[in-house]
Amino acid sequence: MALTVGLRPLTRALLRPWARVPGAALGRPAAGSGDGVRCFGSPRVLVEPDPAAVGVAVMKMRNPPVNSLSLEFLTELLISLEKLENDKTFRGIIITSDCPGIFSAGLDLLEMYGRDPAHCAEYWKAVQELWLRVYLSNLVVIGAINGISPAGGCLLSLSCDYRVLANNPKYAIGLNETLLGIIAPFWFKDVLVNTIGHRAAERALQLGFLFPPSDALQVGIVDQVVPEDQVQSTARSVMAQWLAIPDHARQLTKNLVRKPTADRLLQQRDADIQNFVRFISRDSIQKSLHVYLEKLKQKKG
Numbered sequence: 001m002a003l004t005v006g007l008r009p010l011t012r013a014l015l016r017p018w019a020r021v022p023g024a025a026l027g028r029p030a031a032g033s034g035d036g037v038r039c040f041g042s043p044r045v046l047v048e049p050d051p052a053a054v055g056v057a058v059m060k061m062r063n064p065p066v067n068s069l070s071l072e073f074l075t076e077l078l079i080s081l082e083k084l085e086n087d088k089t090f091r092g093i094i095i096t097s098d099c100p101g102i103f104s105a106g107l108d109l110l111e112m113y114g115r116d117p118a119h120c121a122e123y124w125k126a127v128q129e130l131w132l133r134v135y136l137s138n139l140v141v142i143g144a145i146n147g148i149s150p151a152g153g154c155l156l157s158l159s160c161d162y163r164v165l166a167n168n169p170k171y172a173i174g175l176n177e178t179l180l181g182i183i184a185p186f187w188f189k190d191v192l193v194n195t196i197g198h199r200a201a202e203r204a205l206q207l208g209f210l211f212p213p214s215d216a217l218q219v220g221i222v223d224q225v226v227p228e229d230q231v232q233s234t235a236r237s238v239m240a241q242w243l244a245i246p247d248h249a250r251q252l253t254k255n256l257v258r259k260p261t262a263d264r265l266l267q268q269r270d271a272d273i274q275n276f277v278r279f280i281s282r283d284s285i286q287k288s289l290h291v292y293l294e295k296l297k298q299k300k301g
C-alpha cells in the first residue's frame, strides 16, 4: 500500500531530512541581554545558555502533565534542536525536564489512538526525525534524567551521549512497549542493543522492563545515578569532560559509531512509516491502546 503523507506546512518544512528551519522564527536574543546570548524558547521547550558553563545550553521539556511526545511538542523540540545545532556558540546541550518526577512519558498515546492513517504517518515521521536529530547531533548531548522515562522517553535518553539518572526508585527507565501490547520498532531495539548488549536487550524488550535506578545502572541503560539534587551539576561536570575533546575528532568518531544504526532507518524511512501505520491501525492494537489508556485513567481512582 503506497501511503500519501499529507503534512501540515510547518511540519512539512521541519521534517524533511535535515531541513533548515525557515525564517529563523524562534531564534532571538534573550530578553534584556543585549550581549548576544541566544535563547530559543518556545511554549513547551525552554532553552537557556547554562550560566555556569560556556557553550552549553540547557533544554527543559515542559509539556505538562507528563511530557508526552505529542506532534506539537515534537515539532517544538525539533525547532529548538535545529536552532542550537546551527548556533556556533553552542557545543553541548543538557536535556532535562521541567515536569516534576517525569522525564518523559514517551510517545503521546493520543497521537496513535483513534487517529486516521495520514495523521499516524505524519506523527511517525516526526518521531523518526526527533530520534535522528538527537542521535546524530554534532553537539554533545547529555541527558539529565530527573523523572520516569518509559518507552519513547527512554529512546530519547538512549539517544544522548551520556545519561545521568536521579536516584529515586520511582524514576524507572526502559522500553516497556510490550506492556502496552505494542512492540518497540527496530530502531528503538537497535539503540537498546547498542547500549546494553544483545542478551540484556532481548530480556528487557520482551518483558517490557522498566529499570529502577540501581538496576538501570547495573545493566548500563544509564551511565551514572546520583542524588536528585546533583543531577544538573553532574551533567555539567560530565559535559566539561566531553567538551575537552576537540569537536571535529569527537563528532567524526560519534558519526562513525552511530551512522550504521541511523542508516538502517534512513534507508527505509517510508517503509517504516507504512509499517507503523499498518500496525497501529489494526483493531487488536487499537484495543490494546484503549485498555492501556483506561488503566491509566482508573489508576487515578
Ligand SMILES: CCCCC/C=C\C/C=C\C/C=C/C(=O)SCCNC(=O)CCNC(=O)[C@H](O)C(C)(C)COP(=O)(O)OP(=O)(O)OC[C@H]1O[C@@H](n2cnc3c(N)ncnc32)[C@H](O)[C@@H]1OP(=O)(O)O
Pocket (backbone or CB within 6 Å): 065, 066, 068, 102, 104, 105, 106, 107, 108, 109, 110, 148, 150, 151, 152, 153, 176, 177, 180, 182, 183, 184, 185, 275, 276, 279, 280, 293, 296, 297, 299, 300
Ligand atoms: C511491525 C511494525 C511495527 C512498528 C512499530 C509499531 C508500534 C510501536 C509504536 C510505538 C512505540 C511506543 C512508544 C511509546 O512511547 S508508547 C508510550 C509509553 N508510555 C507509557 O507507558 C507511560 C504511560 N504513563 C504512565 O505510566 C504515567 O502516566 C506516568 C508517566 C508514570 C505518570 O504517572 P502520574 O500518576 O504522574 O500521571 P497520570 O498517569 O495520572 O497521567 C496524567 C495524564 O497524562 C496522561 N498520559 C500519561 N502518559 C501518557 C502518554 N504516553 N500519552 C498520552 N497521555 C498520557 C494520562 O492518561 C493522564 O491523562 P488524564 O486525562 O487522565 O489526566
